[in-house]
Amino acid sequence: MNIGFIGTGVMGTGIINNLLQAGYEVSVFNRTHSKANTVLNNGAIWRDTPAKVAQYSDITFTMVGYPKDVEEVWTSEDGVFAGAKEGSILVDMTTSTPRLAEQLAQTGADLGFKVLDAPVSGGDIGAKNGTLTIMVGGEQQVLDEIKPVLGVIGQQIVLAGSAGKGQHMKMSNNIGVAATVITMAESLVYAKAAGLDLESAYNVWRKGAAGSWSVDNYIPRIFQGDYAPGFYVKHLLKDLRIALDAAKEMDIDLPNTQLAEQLFERLSQEHGDEGVQAIVKLWASFE
Numbered sequence: 001m002n003i004g005f006i007g008t009g010v011m012g013t014g015i016i017n018n019l020l021q022a023g024y025e026v027s028v029f030n031r032t033h034s035k036a037n038t039v040l041n042n043g044a045i046w047r048d049t050p051a052k053v054a055q056y057s058d059i060t061f062t063m064v065g066y067p068k069d070v071e072e073v074w075t076s077e078d079g080v081f082a083g084a085k086e087g088s089i090l091v092d093m094t095t096s097t098p099r100l101a102e103q104l105a106q107t108g109a110d111l112g113f114k115v116l117d118a119p120v121s122g123g124d125i126g127a128k129n130g131t132l133t134i135m136v137g138g139e140q141q142v143l144d145e146i147k148p149v150l151g152v153i154g155q156q157i158v159l160a161g162s163a164g165k166g167q168h169m170k171m172s173n174n175i176g177v178a179a180t181v182i183t184m185a186e187s188l189v190y191a192k193a194a195g196l197d198l199e200s201a202y203n204v205w206r207k208g209a210a211g212s213w214s215v216d217n218y219i220p221r222i223f224q225g226d227y228a229p230g231f232y233v234k235h236l237l238k239d240l241r242i243a244l245d246a247a248k249e250m251d252i253d254l255p256n257t258q259l260a261e262q263l264f265e266r267l268s269q270e271h272g273d274e275g276v277q278a279i280v281k282l283w284a285s286f287e
């Protein structure tokens with residue numbers, strides 16, 4: 001089975017490396033060619049357009065940045081839809097809007113393709129280690145066809161429902177991610193102001209009721225002064241905006257998420273290309 005992968009960024013690189021390691025042939029494309037060097041050195045095959053990737057692949061994955069990138073990669077003249085073979089499976093792993101996922105599934109079905117939305121959780125570490133959680137929107141039967149491949153990428157694979165529901169599941173997840181990242185920063189700021197030993201405070205939080213993935217994985221990076229992405233500030237801001245738009249459509253209020261959006265908006269003005277652990281920089285004591 002030949003695999004295509006478009007988007008060789010932080011997440012794509014880790015995922016593609018695992019697919020190559022498992023013995024799959026992987027065709028790749030990325031907007032900036034040089035960012036594909038790692039996977040090309042590991043045996044991936046470069047194709048000149050998303051259409052070319054899809055043409056050589058039974059399953060084509062996309063994992064780009066924003067919904068507008070997904071639209072371009074799928075629907076442009078040289079896009080995935082233009083090159084895919086009839087009956088092939090097309091999977092978007094980008095964190096994108098539920099609406100766009102529904103539209104792509106509909107257009108794809110009209111053109112004779114099987115489409116899934118399959119955003120992930122687990123961060124750069126999960127991508128590297130093949131331990132992601134994958135939230136799928138679409139048909140169970142299509143998911144079953146690609147489960148062996150997804151099993152290389154992730155440990156937990158969940159069918160969230162019909163097209164777009166994978167993205168809704170991801171939004172519900174990232175509402176929680178934003179909250180734990182902000183809370184982690186406030187805990188640190190408080191502990192520092194109170195003169196506590198931060199290392200021992202960290203151990204108390206992670207082993208008690210304040211524990212979270214964010215505490216486990218981001219606090220050690222803050223201690224080391226490591227603000228590289230990981231998970232980009234600009235991408236979490238994008239996710240919060242998607243979640244708030246969807247909430248508006250569903251007529252629900254998310255005051256905590258609104259506040260998170262304001263804080264990440266402020267942070268992104270100077271630190272958008274850093275990892276989300278840079279949230280502590282909103283407090284001068286951590287700059």
Ligand code: NAP
Pocket residue numbers: 006007008009010011012029030031032035063064065066069070072073093094095096120121122123124230231232235236
């Ligand atoms: P990233 O490092 O920016 O990777 C995205 C890649 O897609 C970049 O290499 C970019 O190319 C490429 N791309 C964007 N638009 C393109 C286009 N039109 N044509 C071809 N390639 C294009 O971001 P990431 O951290 O891997 O995240 C990717 C997605 O996964 C985002 O939606 C993010 O929200 C989501 N996500 C991230 C994490 C995480 O922890 N990092 C976790 C879960 C989900 P360039 O090199 O030219 O910019």
